[in-house]
Amino acid sequence: MRIVLDALCMExxxxxxxxxxxxxxxxxxxxxxxxxxxxxxxxxxEMEIEVENREQAGKYFLRIWNVLLDAAEENEGLQLIG
Structure with a gap:
């Protein structure tokens, strides 16, 4: 499953x-x-997550991004794009 997230919605x-x-x-x-x-x-x-507008997002998104990275490291089925 591929999901596109907008970082600006996670501020x-x-x-x-x-x-x-x-x-x-x-x-x-x-x-x-x-x-x-x-x-x-x-x-x-199995999940593929693409994140748009990462560079423009605020501080709370950075915390979410770190969780996404940690989860992808732990779970081989989770792939991050962007």
């Missing part, structure tokens, strides 16, 4: 996690925080 915590839950089709029990994001991403079997 504030609450809106970022709502956006991620919808775009990544995260489970209902998703906790809406960085630890829960990591847990869900490391459980995924």
């Amino acid at each position: 504030e915590k609450e809106t970022a996690h709502t956006y991620l839950k919808e775009k990544l089709r995260l489970p209902d029990y998703y906790g809406g925080n960085l630890d829960a994001l990591y847990d869900c991403l490391t459980d995924e079997e």
Whole structure:
């Protein structure tokens, strides 16, 4: 599954996690925080995530990006693009 995320939609915590839950089709029990994001991403079997507008995004997105990188390192089925 390939998903395109817009980093500009992830600049504030609450809106970022709502956006991620919808775009990544995260489970209902998703906790809406960085630890829960990591847990869900490391459980995924196959996923390709492309991130647009990374260079223009704010500070909170950088925290999300680090979680994405860590999850991709842990989970061989998760591939990051961009």
